[in-house]
Amino acid sequence: MARIENLNLSQQVTNELGKAIINGHYTAESGLPTEAKLCEEYGISRTAIREAVKMLAAKGLISSRPRQGIRVEPANTWNLYDxxxxxxxxxxxxxxxxxxxxxxxxxxxxxxxxxxxxxxxxxxxxxxxxxxxxxxxxxxxxxxxxxxxxxxxxxxxxxxxxxxxxxxxxxxxxxxxxxxxxxxxxxxxxxxxxxxxxxxxxxxxxxxxxxxxxxxxxxxxxxxxxxxxxxxxxxxxxxxxxx
Missing domain, CATH: 1.20.120.530 (GntR ligand-binding domain-like)
Structure with a gap:
């Protein structure tokens, strides 16, 4: 995947990951890659990845817990009014x-x-x-x-x-x-x-x-x-x- 270089990195990653989740690329069974893997994939800092994870969690698409990784939530929990x-x-x-x-x-x-x-x-x-x-x-x-x-x-x-x-x-x-x-x-x-x-x-x-x-x-x-x-x-x- 091409590295992201524009200013608002977190929002761009949020957009790409959000689309990937909704299109079924990442599922409740597979979850998301680790923060380290996402940093490598997108070529950005862990801070930017963590901000993107927070935004996706606020939209109901994922949840993140210590030692449990980043979990993709089922579609019926997504905030459709977002x-x-x-x-x-x-x-x-x-x-x-x-x-x-x-x-x-x-x-x-x-x-x-x-x-x-x-x-x-x-x-x-x-x-x-x-x-x-x-x-x-x-x-x-x-x-x-x-x-x-x-x-x-x-x-x-x-x-x-x-x-x-x-x-x-x-x-x-x-x-x-x-x-x-x-x-x-x-x-x-x-x-x-x-x-x-x-x-x-x-x-x-x-x-x-x-x-x-x-x-x-x-x-x-x-x-x-x-x-x-x-x-x-x-x-x-x-x-x-x-x-």
Whole structure:
């Protein structure tokens, strides 16, 4: 493996080891190599390796105990709300199954957030949703317009407008997974204008103080994304079965 020479050595090692664990290169059965071996493999100091081990332990991927070495923890202990862990999972294979689980989480959170935003009627917060929507509409009208970032801003603005601090603290988790999810669902939808129009319906319900309609419109959008992902999963499973 090439030696790591850039400034933030610990973070780079954390990133490489995290991906290796999630991709199954290191397992609960095999564990990680010793600190000395990792130092040799990456060409960095033991201090940097120990810092990387601490970061991975904080994410739930490993545990380190005296005389027991570095143990890889089972997947059900990983902190999936950690944006790095989520990103590594989404970059792994099969990421579509992770996306399906993510959409199930969104269904539990975002429709309720939209309803709360409509009920609260915080005009300053709703104005931020409007800005994101206007950017989406502008991108949809432009031949080469990029709707992606405005779409992310729309959803995080609704989390903020809900007034629920727990919802808003999920914004990085939502943005990280949406970054990948949109890459699958936008081509399936086929029209940027159709995407912007659906988001407008959510915004309009929030602006008009219609909690139930806001909830239903958000549920519809996420359900539709779920159907695209489930179709893609079914196609891949069919292809694999035919091999």
């Amino acid at each position: 944006t790095s862990v989520l990103k590594w999972l989404l970059e792994s294979s099969p990421s579509l199954y992770v996306l399906k689980e993510f959409l199930q989480v969104r269904l539990a959170i975002e429709p309720q957030a939209a309803a709360l935003a409509a009920r609260r009627g915080d005009q300053a917060a709703i104005a931020e949703i409007a800005v994101a929507l206007e950017n989406m509409q502008a991108a949809a009208d432009a031949p080469d317009g990029e709707i992606h970032e405005a779409d992310l801003s729309f959803h995080t603005a609704i989390l903020f407008a809900s007034g629920n601090r727990f919802f808003f603290q999920l914004r990085d988790f939502i943005r990280t997974a949406l970054n990948v999810s949109i890459q699958h669902t936008t081509p399936a939808k086929g029209s940027k204008k159709a995407i912007a129009d659906e988001h407008f319906k959510v915004y309009q319900a929030i602006l008009n103080g219609e909690p139930e309609r806001a909830k239903n419109m958000m549920t519809y959008m996420i359900d539709e994304a779920m159907s695209f992902i489930e179709k893609e999963i079914a196609e891949k499973e069919s292809q694999n079965a035919a091999k």
